[in-house]
Amino acid sequence: MAxxxxxxxxxxxxxxxxxxxxxxxxxxxxxxxxAYFPRRYEDRRTIYxxxxxxxxxxxxxxxxxxxxxxxxxxxxxxxxxxxxxxDETGRLDITFFNQDYRxxxxxxxxxxxxxxxxxxxxxxxxxxxxxxxxxGENALTGRIVPIYPLTAGIxxxxxxxxxxxxxDACRDILPDILPDEVRQAHSLCxxxxxxxxxxxxxxxxxxxxxxxxxxxxxxxxxTCALHLLRQRRTxxxxxxxxxxxxxPFFSALPFTLTDDQHKAIADAVGDMLAQRPMNRLCQxxxxxxxxxxxxxxAFFAAQNGWQSALMAPxxxxxxxxxxxxxxxxxxxxxxxxxxxxxxRAAERKKLLAALEAGEIHLLLGTHALLTEDVVYHKLGxxxxxxxxxxxxxxxxxxxxxxxxxxxxVLSATPIPRTLALIMYGDLDxxxxxxxxxxxxxxxxxxxxEKLRSRLNGFIRKQVEEGHQVFIICPLVGEEDMxxxxxxxxxxxxKKLQSDVFPDLRIAALHGKMxxxxxxxxxxxxxxxxTDILVSTTVVEVGVDxxxxxxxxxxxxxxxxxxxLHQLRGRVGRGSxxxxxxxISDTDNAETLERLNAFKSTNDGFEIAEQDLRLRGPxxxxxxxxxxxxxxxxADLQCDIRALDEAQxxxxxxxxxxxxxxxxxxxxxxxxVHSLFVTTAEGLN
Ligand code: ADP
Ligand code: MG
Numbered sequence: 001m002a003x004x005x006x007x008x009x010x011x012x013x014x015x016x017x018x019x020x021x022x023x024x025x026x027x028x029x030x031x032x033x034x035a036y037f038p039r040r041y042e043d044r045r046t047i048y049x050x051x052x053x054x055x056x057x058x059x060x061x062x063x064x065x066x067x068x069x070x071x072x073x074x075x076x077x078x079x080x081x082x083x084x085x086x087d088e089t090g091r092l093d094i095t096f097f098n099q100d101y102r103x104x105x106x107x108x109x110x111x112x113x114x115x116x117x118x119x120x121x122x123x124x125x126x127x128x129x130x131x132x133x134x135x136g137e138n139a140l141t142g143r144i145v146p147i148y149p150l151t152a153g154i155x156x157x158x159x160x161x162x163x164x165x166x167x168d169a170c171r172d173i174l175p176d177i178l179p180d181e182v183r184q185a186h187s188l189c190x191x192x193x194x195x196x197x198x199x200x201x202x203x204x205x206x207x208x209x210x211x212x213x214x215x216x217x218x219x220x221x222x223t224c225a226l227h228l229l230r231q232r233r234t235x236x237x238x239x240x241x242x243x244x245x246x247x248p249f250f251s252a253l254p255f256t257l258t259d260d261q262h263k264a265i266a267d268a269v270g271d272m273l274a275q276r277p278m279n280r281l282c283q284x285x286x287x288x289x290x291x292x293x294x295x296x297x298a299f300f301a302a303q304n305g306w307q308s309a310l311m312a313p314x315x316x317x318x319x320x321x322x323x324x325x326x327x328x329x330x331x332x333x334x335x336x337x338x339x340x341x342x343x344r345a346a347e348r349k350k351l352l353a354a355l356e357a358g359e360i361h362l363l364l365g366t367h368a369l370l371t372e373d374v375v376y377h378k379l380g381x382x383x384x385x386x387x388x389x390x391x392x393x394x395x396x397x398x399x400x401x402x403x404x405x406x407x408x409v410l411s412a413t414p415i416p417r418t419l420a421l422i423m424y425g426d427l428d429x430x431x432x433x434x435x436x437x438x439x440x441x442x443x444x445x446x447x448x449e450k451l452r453s454r455l456n457g458f459i460r461k462q463v464e465e466g467h468q469v470f471i472i473c474p475l476v477g478e479e480d481m482x483x484x485x486x487x488x489x490x491x492x493x494k495k496l497q498s499d500v501f502p503d504l505r506i507a508a509l510h511g512k513m514x515x516x517x518x519x520x521x522x523x524x525x526x527x528x529x530t531d532i533l534v535s536t537t538v539v540e541v542g543v544d545x546x547x548x549x550x551x552x553x554x555x556x557x558x559x560x561x562x563x564l565h566q567l568r569g570r571v572g573r574g575s576x577x578x579x580x581x582x583i584s585d586t587d588n589a590e591t592l593e594r595l596n597a598f599k600s601t602n603d604g605f606e607i608a609e610q611d612l613r614l615r616g617p618x619x620x621x622x623x624x625x626x627x628x629x630x631x632x633x634a635d636l637q638c639d640i641r642a643l644d645e646a647q648x649x650x651x652x653x654x655x656x657x658x659x660x661x662x663x664x665x666x667x668x669x670x671x672v673h674s675l676f677v678t679t680a681e682g683l684n
Contacts, residue, residue, distance in 0.1 A: 097128070
């Protein structure tokens, strides 16, 4: 007897090879198989006569094979099978490429339902490589058919049949993880019904019911997990710290902190004085001075005898933090060290020994801080910078290095409240809204293509004054060149170098490069060895090049507001006046509204709210940067209400059964825990 945990090889037609292919889709067991949801559906309920077949569309018709198929060999060892099918209204010419078995399968006089793209004209209808099945079979035609994302070695009919078998084997023995009262309170269907109809809906109404139930379940499980995580934190003890005087820290700084910086520091210090571990997000616009909040916390921890780790998403950023913090810590009589992937073995060994001996108070680095041989003497505080590039799991892995260290997360991505609830559901939040005084606002312009030569003159002027320039393109290389006018990094760099600025130092940077290569190019730019950096949005995060004064965004209409805001934040970090130039010839009213809104404010939160209003939350989640498990069905753009309901229901349930130990919640508990296996271990 099959169970949900039975391997997919149980399914007829799935052997070793296909099971391997399915693994690529993350399908291992029957449970995985039936939780592999269609990407879309094709309505194949209408069966046409040949004469009625709509040319140019995909459609089904019933027809009889009229003669014996012919097979031809063509160039490249390929085969073509041709066969004619008829009904009382006309004839259909069918061609199969590289499917020689069709010649043996199809016999004169037999009837089939064919489904494919209809080509030809009124007199002669044709199909190439249609799907087909015997009349009356109704698995692939005559119904709404699920269309799945595929991988090499797996085709639609194969997957459709496999899912059918998987459903038959375990649909009814799969526990319904939603408690009955929750299901009823929200008028949701049973799980067995939902699984059946999400794959093989009888009509679009049942599909909608199935979808609603499973999306709710997804949000419910996720919010349960987040609440449990938060709950857990209150149950354990964090590193014990007591109040110390921060005045020496403040007076070691070359400037006075803003009120918001002080407030964020007070929040964090308050957390570290409490029993439970801190888990705080410090959100502040680019340039708002979050690094100093981190530094104050590390100082506080050090005075209490605890070590801190600060993890940055790139080596350049880690280096940059080191450059700022090392001298500051030295003035304070504390030691700070840098550990990255390129730290040499001998140096690394020395550094690790010092770390274990407790001689290093603050360790800065990249993912390298997660490596197993990095052992701390007494890790009390873990800070991650620009956390949206890190997953929840990575944070948790670093957490494992200490007992239950305090966690501080720095992020420059302003997130509207509702979304923060899900993305950072287990975090407390401090917000820095003020920028340090004396900062000149970046001047923003929108220009049309016809001003290109004036813009080039402006770029040259900036460089001649000793400044540096970013140019952002929406695409990577020549191969991406589309018929439209979108600029690509590689091609545009070449053109600029050969035709426009032969005498300037220009470098290209994009996400398809190896990370080492990216680091080198970014470091050279930061060191002032390059005048112009042509890049995709990979420069979006964090790096501080105070000497860069001009940000040019090509095809600005292709970027979201929040993205543009991050890009603009790359300049205006020094004392010179900085500029952001958006190039766009668009006359789309909505896009113009977006770009004008961007021009009129420098406030990241205002821009985030605008972005949410104009484009919906999809964008915040689109790039999967939030570090939460991917949502398969729930679309937060449309399901904000469902999210609300799921959250309320989850909270209520956990109030009654805080650890999900009630046997009636066993299925739910398993799902919740499988979602956060690594994370939960890290915070346990
Ligand atoms: P972000 O929040 O983007 O990480 P940083 O911490 O990198 O910002 O700070 C940006 C710049 O502002 C740095 O050069 C930093 O030294 C400087 N800075 C931070 N706080 C203040 C302040 N209160 N007054 C003046 N300059 C400050
Ligand atoms: Mg920063």
